[in-house]
Amino acid sequence: MAGLVLLVAILVVGVLAPVISPQNPYDLAQLDVMDSKLAPGEKSPDGRTYWLGTDDQGRDMLSGIFYGLRISLGVGIASTVFALAIGLVFGLVAAYFGGWVDTLVMRIVDIQLSFPAILIALVLLAVLGQGVDKIVVALVTVQWAYYARTVRSSALVERQKEYIEAARVLALGQARVVFRHLLPNCLPPLIVVATVQVAHAIALEATLSFLGLGLPITEPSLGLLISNGFQYMLSGKYWISFYPGLALLLTIMAINLVADQLRDILNPRLRK
Amino acid sequence: MLRILRLAIAALTLLGLAGPASAAKEREVSIGLQAAITSMDPHYHNLSPNNSMMLHVFEPLIKRDANQKLVPGLAASWKAVDDLTWEFKLRKNVRFHDGSPLTADDVVFTLKRVPNVPNSPSSFATFTKPIVDVKVVDPHTLIFKTATPHVLLPSDLASVMIVSKLHGEKAATEDYNSGKAAIGTGPYKLAEYVPNQRVVLKANYGYWGGEEPWDKITFKILTNPAARVAALLSGDVQMIETVPTADIARLGKDPKYNVVDKVSNRVIYVHLNQSTDKAPPFVTDKSGKPLEKNPFRDARVRKALSVGVNRDVIVDRVMEKKAVAAAQLLPDFFYGTSKKLKPAKYDLEGAKKLLAEAGYPNGFALTIHGPNNRYINDDKVAQAVAQFYSRIGIDAKVETMPSSVYFTRASKLEFGYMILGWGTESGEQGSSLRSLLATFNRERGMGVTNRGRYSNPAFDKVLETALVTMDDKKREALIQQAAEMAMNDTALIPLHYEVSTWATTKGFDYTARTDQYTLAMGLKPRK
Numbered sequence: 054m055a056g057l058v059l060l061v062a063i064l065v066v067g068v069l070a071p072v073i074s075p076q077n078p079y080d081l082a083q084l085d086v087m088d089s090k091l092a093p094g095e096k097s098p099d100g101r102t103y104w105l106g107t108d109d110q111g112r113d114m115l116s117g118i119f120y121g122l123r124i125s126l127g128v129g130i131a132s133t134v135f136a137l138a139i140g141l142v143f144g145l146v147a148a149y150f151g152g153w154v155d156t157l158v159m160r161i162v163d164i165q166l167s168f169p170a171i172l173i174a175l176v177l178l179a180v181l182g183q184g185v186d187k188i189v190v191a192l193v194t195v196q197w198a199y200y201a202r203t204v205r206s207s208a209l210v211e212r213q214k215e216y217i218e219a220a221r222v223l224a225l226g227q228a229r230v231v232f233r234h235l236l237p238n239c240l241p242p243l244i245v246v247a248t249v250q251v252a253h254a255i256a257l258e259a260t261l262s263f264l265g266l267g268l269p270i271t272e273p274s275l276g277l278l279i280s281n282g283f284q285y286m287l288s289g290k291y292w293i294s295f296y297p298g299l300a301l302l303l304t305i306m307a308i309n310l311v312a313d314q315l316r317d318i319l320n321p322r323l324r325k
Numbered sequence: 326m327l328r329i330l331r332l333a334i335a336a337l338t339l340l341g342l343a344g345p346a347s348a349a350k351e352r353e354v355s356i357g358l359q360a361a362i363t364s365m366d367p368h369y370h371n372l373s374p375n376n377s378m379m380l381h382v383f384e385p386l387i388k389r390d391a392n393q394k395l396v397p398g399l400a401a402s403w404k405a406v407d408d409l410t411w412e413f414k415l416r417k418n419v420r421f422h423d424g425s426p427l428t429a430d431d432v433v434f435t436l437k438r439v440p441n442v443p444n445s446p447s448s449f450a451t452f453t454k455p456i457v458d459v460k461v462v463d464p465h466t467l468i469f470k471t472a473t474p475h476v477l478l479p480s481d482l483a484s485v486m487i488v489s490k491l492h493g494e495k496a497a498t499e500d501y502n503s504g505k506a507a508i509g510t511g512p513y514k515l516a517e518y519v520p521n522q523r524v525v526l527k528a529n530y531g532y533w534g535g536e537e538p539w540d541k542i543t544f545k546i547l548t549n550p551a552a553r554v555a556a557l558l559s560g561d562v563q564m565i566e567t568v569p570t571a572d573i574a575r576l577g578k579d580p581k582y583n584v585v586d587k588v589s590n591r592v593i594y595v596h597l598n599q600s601t602d603k604a605p606p607f608v609t610d611k612s613g614k615p616l617e618k619n620p621f622r623d624a625r626v627r628k629a630l631s632v633g634v635n636r637d638v639i640v641d642r643v644m645e646k647k648a649v650a651a652a653q654l655l656p657d658f659f660y661g662t663s664k665k666l667k668p669a670k671y672d673l674e675g676a677k678k679l680l681a682e683a684g685y686p687n688g689f690a691l692t693i694h695g696p697n698n699r700y701i702n703d704d705k706v707a708q709a710v711a712q713f714y715s716r717i718g719i720d721a722k723v724e725t726m727p728s729s730v731y732f733t734r735a736s737k738l739e740f741g742y743m744i745l746g747w748g749t750e751s752g753e754q755g756s757s758l759r760s761l762l763a764t765f766n767r768e769r770g771m772g773v774t775n776r777g778r779y780s781n782p783a784f785d786k787v788l789e790t791a792l793v794t795m796d797d798k799k800r801e802a803l804i805q806q807a808a809e810m811a812m813n814d815t816a817l818i819p820l821h822y823e824v825s826t827w828a829t830t831k832g833f834d835y836t837a838r839t840d841q842y843t844l845a846m847g848l849k850p851r852k
Contacts, residue, residue, distance in 0.1 A: 081708075082715035089642050109643070110708050183724070265697065270704055271711065271723050284551050287558075288571040 056310025063304050067123040074116035075101075079272045085111045090285070093292050106292040108281055112273075114292060118300045121275040124268070125304065128185060129255040132192035137247050139193065140200025145239070147201070148208035149231050159205070162198040170195040171260060178266040188267045192254050203246050207239040241319040248312035252305045259301055275301045352540040354833075357547040357556050357565035358843060361521045363446075366501035367486035367509075368439045371447040373748060376484065377842035378544070381526055383486035383509035386413060386432070387479050391838045391847070393590065393659075393752030395479055399427060399487055399510065408474040408795055415465040419533045421489045422508045428464040434490035442498065451770065452481040474793045476800060480751040512537045512846060521546055526845070542845045548698075557582070557828055564829040566843040570645040570702060576828050586647060586826040587837035591748040592654050593700055595710075595818035596761075596777035597621035597630070598741045605741035607692035611720055616689060621741070621777070625683040627815035631669045633676035633717040634710055640821055643705050647826060651819035653808050654747065654757040661754035661804035666812050668819075676717040688718030694735070695744035697725035701823050707744055710820075735776055743776055746823070750840060755804045758788055762816050779816040 066073070076083050088097040088111035096102050105114035147158040165173075174191040181187040211217065212235065220234045261267045262276025273281065275297045282293025360374040367379040380388075388398035403413045419427040436459060440450040455478060458470035471478065489508050496506035507515040512534060513526035524544040528537055545562060547553040550569035554576075556562045568576060568584060577584045598605035604616035620626045636650035649656060650668035657664055680688060693711055697704040704725040711721035725731075735743050749757045764780040765772040771785075772778075784807055791803035812819070825841045829848070836847035 080715075081712045081721065084712055086638055086642050086709045086712055109705055110712070111642075269723065270697075270725060271708060284569055285571045287551060287554055288575045290571070 054314075056307050056314065059303060059307040060311050063122060063307060064126065066119055067126045070116075070119040070123040074113075074119045076113045076116040078112045078117040078120050081271060087111065090290055090293070092290075093296075105296045106290075108278065108293045109285070114278075114296055117273060117278055118275070118297055121273065121278055121297060122300060122304065124185065124272075124274040125255045125258060125301070128188055128192065128258045128274075129251045132189045132196060132254045133247055133251045135189065136193045136196035136250070137200050137243070140197040140202075141204050141236070141243070143197070144201040144204025145208055145231050145235060148205045148212060149227070149235060155205075158201065162201050165195075165198040166202075170257060174257060174261055175264070175266065178261060183267060183269055185268065188258055188261065191261070192257060195257070196250055196254065199246060199250060200243065203243055204239055207242050208235055211235055211238045245312055245316045245319060248308060248315055252308040252312070255301070255308070256305055352538065353542075354539050354564070354845070354848065355543040355545060355562040356843060356845065356848075357545050357553045357562040359548060359550075359553065359567040361546050361548070362518070362524055362544075363520070364498055364502055365504070365507050365515060365518045365524070366442065366498040367488060368435075368442045368449050369445050369498050369501070371449050371484070373750075373841060376750075377840075377844065378524060379486050380511065380842070380844060381513040381542075381846070382507055382511045382515050383488060384511050385483050385485055385487065386415075387483045389483050389752065389840065391587075391836050393750075393839050395483060398483070399432075403479060405795065406468075409471050411469040411471075411478055413467045413469065415467070416533065417465055419510050420531060421492075421510055422514045422529055423489075423492070424531075425489065425491055427487070427510055429461040429467050430464075431487055431490045432467055433459055433461060434493060435485065435487045438488065438493060439485060444498075449485060452484045454770075455481065474795055476792065476795055477751060477753075477756060480753065480756075484750060513542065516541075537846060538850055539845060539848075554828075557830065560830070563833060564827060564835060564843075564848060566825070566827050566841075567701065568826040568828045570647050573645065573647060573826060573828075581831050582828055583831065583833065583835075584826060584828045585835050585837045586824050587839060588649050588656050589748065589823045589825045589841050590655060590659065590750070590752060590839050591700075591746050591823045591841060592651050592757075593648075593703075593706065593744065593746045593820045593823060594651070594654070594761075595630070595820065596735075596743045596745055596775075597627055597779075597817070598738055598743070598777055599780075600738050600778035606739055607694070607722075608741040609690050611687065611690050613690065620683065620685065620689060623683045624814055625679045626685070627818070628669075629676040629679035629683070629717065630714070630719075631815050631818045632672040632679075633719075634669075634713045634818070634820065635671035636668050636821060637671065639706060639709050643702055643709050644821065644824075647701070647824040648821040649824065651821050653754065653812055653819060654761065655749050655752075655754050656822050659749070659752055659754060661801055661808070663805040663808050663812075665805075665809060673716060680717065680719075688720065690720035690722075691742050692722040692724055692740070693742050693744065694731070694740040695723075695725050696728040696731040699728040699731075700746045703744065703746075706820065710744070738776065738778070744820075745776065747774070748841065752839070753804070754808055755788070755791055755800070758804065758807055758811065759792065762811050763788055777817055779811075781810070781814065781816065784810045784814075784816070 088107050089109050091097060091103050091107045093106040094104060103113050107113055143158050147155040173195045177191040177194060217234060220230045259276030262274045263280040268274050278297035279294045285293055362375055362378045363370045367383045385398050386400040387395050390396050399416055399419060400413045401416045406412050436453050439453045455471045455475040456469045457472050460468040462468060492506045492508045500506035502518055504515045512529055512532045514529050516527045517525040526542045528540050547556055553565045554572050557565045573584055576582045599621045601619050604619055610616055640648045640650055652666040652668045653662055655662050693707050695703055695707040707723045707725055711723045714721040747757055747761060760774045762775060762779055763772040764785050765775045765778055767773060787803055788807040791800050791807060794800040794803060827835045829835055832851050834849050834851050
């Protein structure tokens with residue numbers, strides 16, 4: 054329950070970021086390098102208070118985190134939706150038709166999963182260049198295989214059941230059998246996987262940004278904010294890394310808590 | 326349970342003591358370097374970190390002191406006999422690490438080898454090319470002939486390490502890397518070279534210049550700034566170069582450490598791509614449509630982009646005071662610099678007015694390109710400049726990239742607005758004006774690094790006269806005149822001079838240098 058409340062709060066902040074942020078952290082004209090590296094709560098020479106301090110460019114950390122959450126959630130959700138759609142189609146097709154189709158799809162999945170996700174994403178971004186859309190493409194590429202595998206295993210079980218046989222006996226079209234009859238019954242485990250994967254995607258995006266790939270330095274997401282502050286850690290200016298890190302931690306924790314609860318709700322064995 | 330606890334405490338105490346105890350071993354010292362050494366072949370790759378390392382093992386005919394003044398090296402003396410002839414006298418008591426004596430033959434061999442190193446990514450041939458003929462008068466006297474008067478010959482030769490003919494004749498770059506051929510005359514011998522990790526040197530006790538205070542020196546490559554500081558704090562190394570600006574204040578206050586700094590010969594500047602008639606790459610109007618004319622060819626636009634940057638704020642906030650606002654290509658205590666040139670004063674209204682006069686009352690859009698791992702705080706400087714431009718009505722985006730990618734693309738003129746740096750190894754402004762601002766002409770060696778393709782015939786004429794004037798006073802006046810012409814025309818935008826910093830643990834003294842080299846010869850135990 055706490056997880057859900059936290060997640061909703063974070064979602065609201067992300068969606069409303071442009072409205073509730075004291076500053077647009079991506080508009081260079083609103084930044085003043087004279088205000089750089091102010092401690093949390095410190096007043097700037099022109100009388101503004103930065104509640105979470107500022108980074109090395111004079112960017113308000115609070116606004117930076119709000120906008121950063123917006124990017125993180127956007128990237129996480131968008132990449133999950135696309136990866137889910139692609140994985141779903143391939144997984145269902147593999148399970149329903151079996152034979153060489155199944156073998157082909159599953160071998161591709163095996164190959165994909167044998168590479169570390171971060172490695173594939175790094176190579177892709179090095180080739181594609183910077184931008185939110187490119188990060189989404191990279192994340193979809195590394196994630197669709199998980200869904201394909203999950204869908205296939207549950208679809209294999211469902212395929213043997215009588216209602217699918219009944220649908221076939223009625224001579225319904227294959228697409229109709231797959232998407233109207235098979236798909237809805239494969240969804241529960243998938244929802245849990247998808248929720249966990251959103252958290253995973255957010256963490257991966259933060260890692261890529263931390264490594265300096267993905268987004269332009271003038272539009273930092275949480276990972277890049279952490280990376281910028283990293284070099285000030287030893288000199289005691291903890292807030293540049295700490296607060297974005299905390300925001301990232303809370304977001305991922307909230308999503309994982311919600312995923313845990315979903316799993317319990319959707320698990321028939323735990324139902325009384 | 327209690328025993329385990331005791332053991333753990335003992336182990337921790339040991340670990341805690343291990344660092345300082347081993348560091349205190351006398352006559353051995355470890356130094357953390359910022360950049361990798363790409364080879365131990367002194368003629369393979371003309372790169373500051375390499376050149377600095379080579380000076381421990383090899384020596385040039387003429388050396389540079391901490392302020393880059395020329396001082397005798399392997400040559401005891403030299404003089405220009407006439408405009409085209411130079412006479413060099415070698416020291417008589419110099420021996421290579423293997424005991425063989427240094428003779429004129431080694432110098433002749435070196436001059437032959439320099440232009441013929443296979444696959445050299447950045448050759449030293451520019452330094453030896455002016456010498457068209459070498460005569461050996463006796464084993465310790467050489468005559469060099471040049472085709473045209475070449476004032477900078479002594480300075481050029483300060484960049485050429487003399488190698489042993491005996492060991493070098495059949496040696497390839499790999500033999501220098503393995504240490505087999507790395508037999509020099511320097512105060513240290515190469516003991517081990519592990520690319521990207523470390524270089525280990527042992528003392529050369531028979532050094533002609535007297536014994537150095539260290540038996541063994543380990544240079545560790547620590548490219549990550551935070552890791553470099555951590556290594557110093559943990560006692561893993563006793564000195565680091567290029568202290569991250571964020572940590573300087575803290576280390577300076579701590580009585581356990583010494584921080585020394587010195588303004589360097591490296592200027593951080595902007596080249597504005599003037600090579601195209603239409604707008605150069607990444608320069609458009611505000612809606613992203615191409616501009617009809619190249620705005621950078623208009624001196625008023627260049628000036629607006631210069632006075633629109635508040636250098637004092639960059640120095641104060643971004644560089645944390647470890648930089649000096651720049652007015653030309655070298656700080657004004659170097660040869661050939663003009664005291665009349667002052668850093669452009671920040672003038673917001675003036676910049677807007679200049680842009681309006683040049684026909685851009687609403688500004689335009691550009692992308693600032695720069696490296697993100699080459700110069701001190703390079704990516705932060707780029708962002709700060711973009712902030713200032715947003716205030717004079719210019720939409721500035723920032724794109725930074727690793728230097729390996731950046732410099733290749735910048736040399737192909739793929740960018741419009743380029744942040745770059747230039748360290749003047751010769752320590753005199755004539756050579757930097759020649760490389761960065763003379764009209765581009767690769768065959769003649771003029772403007773070879775002129776990525777802005779600035780071209781001004783009047784300036785070229787003054788500079789070229791200066792470069793063949795043998796009289797030091799007259800030449801300096803001409804170089805100053807050329808510098809004033811270029812800077813008053815905003816041929817490029819100088820931002821700041823880097824201040825180099827070194828930090829040592831207590832008990833050491835380091836002599837800071839303007840050329841940013843980290844030399845063990847400058848590190849002494851404090852008495």
